[in-house]
Amino acid sequence: MKLLFIVDPLPGLKIHKDSSYAMMREASARGHEIWTAQAETLCVRAGRIEIHAAPLSFSDTQYGHDWYTEGDYAAMALTDFCATVMRKDPPFDQQYLYATHLLSLAEAHGAKVFNSGQALRDFNEKLSVLRYPQFTAPTLVSQQEDDLRAFLAEHGDIILKPLDGMGGAGIFRVRNDDPNIGSIIETLTCNETRTVMAQRFIPEIAAGDKRVLIIDGLPVDWCLARIPKTGETRGNLAVGGTGVAQALTSRDREIAEALGPQLLAQGLLLVGLDIIGDYLTEVNVTSPTCFQEISTQSGINVAGLFIDAVERRAA
Template sequence: MRILVVADPLAGFKIYKDSTYAMMREAASRGHQILACLSSDLRLKNGIVEAQAQVVVLTDTQSGHDWYRIVGEEIIALRDVDAVIMRKDPPFDQQYLYATQLFSLAEAQGARVFNRGQALRDFNEKLAIFQFEQFIAPTMVSQSIADLRAFVSEHDDVIVKPLDGMGGVGIFRITNNDANLGSILEMLSQNGEKPVMAQKYLPAIKDGDKRILLIDGVPVDWCLARIPQQGETRGNLAAGGSGVARPLTARDREIAEALGPQLAAQGLLLVGLDVIGDNLTEVNVTSPTCFQEITAQSGINVAGLFIDAIERKCV
């Protein structure tokens, strides 16, 4: 197979933990050819969606920046590769939106894109949880500072976050008595011009913000609990949290098995559910991570499961 990976620059990959690297390594080990490009390398010419792509060969090096070599470049129609894997990190900005629209055009021309362009547009990673309200804690979204203040007043201990962030950026824990309450809400909402999500604080975060991976609707049997460091609210690894792999609990599996078939049916091959305690907090669809951490601690070849799914869809 020829697999086109649309991602951030390869030179910036931290390959000791990068899930996209794990996917590429697994695919290459099976003899598949890897091509890579940025979302800015996509184009529409003569009605055909193309990419100016680099042909990538992975080396035996397991660290540093020499883990790959570029052995060629080509302009290729997305319909002419076996699979396109979208792995660009958020934010879901205008550039990202345009990329998903090009993917949808390419799919109409016969391209196989994972996750599908329409699904990426439909599933805001924060708002998507409202499709599964039976599993969520008290949550609201508003750009009205008065609304947000009222929610904090009702629940007292609240997490607020932007709708387009990742890695814990812009997440605050606030209470009724927080001297910075007004400033935080004004900053996140850009003075009432931008929607903000507010969720009741879940004390179970001390046991970890669990990342549950769904591959073609089926949960990986172990999750990664991202545990906040001392004095922190955020469990995100990018915010200093530590990752501990654990078998899924009965509740984890209940949530995953309820959501999995619905998400897969809408074109989401890979999804990362975030669960704190018994509550679903996010549905991550852009570039879900934690492959390597789960593999290292559980022995489950997560990248192998993902490439298995790609092969089933495309071979």
């Protein structure tokens, strides 16, 4: 098959842990033709949804920038590919939104896109947990300082986070006695002009913020618990958390099996649920990670499971 991966610039990929790299390498090992492109080159020309793409081949080198060779870039229609895998990282800004609209147009012309443009628009990675209140800790969404202060007064220990970030960026833990409450709220809400999310603090974060992967509606049997470093609340690997693979708990599986079929029906082939303790905290759909960490520690070929799903859906 001829597969297109829309990714961030290749020189910046950290191939020792990057999930997009693992996907592409797995697909190439199976004999598929791999092309890559950046989302900002999407365009509409003469009614066709095109992108500036180049063929990719892999070298034996596993380090540095010598792991790949690119062919010549060309304007290609998304319908020229058997499948397109959208893997651009957030932030989900206005340009990202435009890209999802172009992906939806391409799908209307017959292109197969994973995850679909419509699903990427519908499932904000923070707000989507509100669809599943039976699995979430107490949550507030607001841009009003009075609302956020009242939520803090009610729960005493909360997490504040922006709605468009990734990797733990912009996340604050706030307690009633924090002398910086006002400044934190002003900064995150841009003086009550930007909506944020507040969640009751979940002490089980000490045991890890678990990334549970759902592929083609089914949970991967092992997850990655991202354990905060000393003195840190966030477990994200991007801010120094330690990733420990572990088998799903019964609660992890309950949540994943309840959501999996619904998410697949909405056009989401790959989802990364974030679960702390018994609570769902995020539904990651843009570029879920942790493939390599789970594979290395558990022996499960997660990239293989994903490419299996792409092959099925593109056939």
